[in-house]
Amino acid sequence: MPNVHKSIVAVSNAMPVGGGLDGIVPAIVYNSGEETAHRFVEYFIGQIRNPNTRQAYGHAVKLFLSWCEAKGAQRLEDITYIAVASYIEQHPGNPQTVNQHLTAIRRLFAWLVKQKLLAMNPAENIVGRKYRTKIGKTPELETVEMRQLVDSFDVSHIIGLRDRALICLMGFSFARIGAVLAMNVEDYFLKGASHWIRLHEKGGKYLELPLHHTANEYLHGYVETATSQEGITWGKGTPLFRSQQRGRVRKLSDRRLDRRDSWAMVKRRCKAAGINTDACNHTFRATGITNFLENGGALEIAQEIAAHADSRTTALYDRRREKVSLDEIERIRF
Template identity: 50%
Template sequence: MNHLTLPASPLPALVAATGERAQVRFIEFFTAQIRNPNTRRAYARAAGEFMAWCEDNGLRSLAEVQPVHVAAYVELLGRERSAPTVKQRLAAIRHLFDWLVVGQVIPVNPAASVRGPRHVVKKGKTAVLAPDEARHLLDSIDASTPIGLRDRALIGLMAYSFARVGAALAMKVEDVYVQNRRLWVRLHEKGGKRHEMPCHHNLETYLHAYLDGCGLAADPKGPLFRTLGRVTGELTRTPLPQANAYAMIRRRAAAAEIETKIGNHTFRATGITAYLKNGGTLERAAAMANHASTRTTQLYDRRRDELTLDEVERILI
């Protein structure tokens, strides 16, 4: 169970004081109900901080938590945190108490009637590169070394297939395969969804060079993107962590003299924007990015940024 992220032991005093059934149900919420490790980690933090606040304000069991307590906590949180963070914390609290109600630990959900702050998002915050900047970044990578081949293939995969960094880093070598004489990639997305896409010809070149140059084809069950051995300078069999991927991207951007503060998600947004600018449709982009709704895809569409810049230049002073 060391891979699970749970609230710090011992359990919150409110949970412990409510009885054994509450303790079991509380642990089950994080182990059986939530499968995504990132969601589990965020919900555990939200629940732990809320329980601690309740204890500091004199509450001694889960049965004593009322809507007024949740509302007061949300109000206080809103003075210190952004609206999206407050909404996420409230969602975590609401889902946890729903689980406790279903398990007959408490009769009603005290968070059910509490409203979070209003927050409307029409444009994502992810930094996006212009196509020529992305091209420059890819071309600036020295592909004569294993790490260069790996980095170019990873960045290319995210840009040309709209892959999330988590899905890309979860790939195995066998998830790159040939079908109908074309290279395809198999991405394992959120919720256990499997998403398959044919490769752009540039991405096909990058992946072939990476697989052949590093001899990965002989290890189909091994991770596709791997760490580099400090002593040997060769790829190991350890999957590349997401934090390492971010550090690599920042390092590559600095070397290419790109001043935009980019991150792992930049290339997903860059690829989607480039596709739409060249006549692609929002519906097809959503399917390629494996988005359930085009509303999500619209957050990655930065074509309006260029229109705004053009209009700004009309201010002749």
């Protein structure tokens, strides 16, 4: 079953890979019968289309089932409402993480009940942890820091050009790192007199946006240099942002840059520029939205550019309310 093996490996190495299903899925699942084991694999392969969700849910389920096995459960049928509630109660994560894990557990059991492999869903009526967020926690960069970062790139080589284009594309388009890394060369195109980008968003949707002239300048420079100096052939379906060749300094490979490498790049670049080392891939989404709003942009337009279904989500990235001037503080007089 090679395809099953590859698919499960993609679920964040959620399950150890062996010779048969008993080596792919956790023992607690396999002990419930081979049909249950098959449906378990089918759930991750066929029911979760987004690879990031698949990875997160696979990790959550792995942790939960390992905990159940450590508590003595031998089959899925041994997992009760009390077991799920106890697991959620002792979970050390923050409310968002705990609720995501609960959703992953609940959806898996709902799928197995639907397949008539289990009589009940022990997670169905478990209540998650309450929390309220008015301002997001993603670190943003001040305008001067963003400029400092952009100016710090050594663009005498292709890797510097790639990294500058990638970071600025996220900042100027509010794009998620997953959507940017998923771009192929045809997703950067000329429409009328302007260059546009096509971002593949969650749920199979895509968003087309005109490209800011600065981002276009940087992206065009990256693509042109890769073509003229690196000999890259930009055929349809080829990744726009490519990884560095292994063992080769400052050379691009044919492989797509992945999230972990882009995260490490952002950390490395910010440290070298002497700015906020807490920055991550998502930082440039928050930075772009806040800068847009500070310069008179409307929240509903920011929501549309960011492809948020709810304006409250966009508002989490608006950090203007966090910026209290010293003049305001000096109004306090004892």
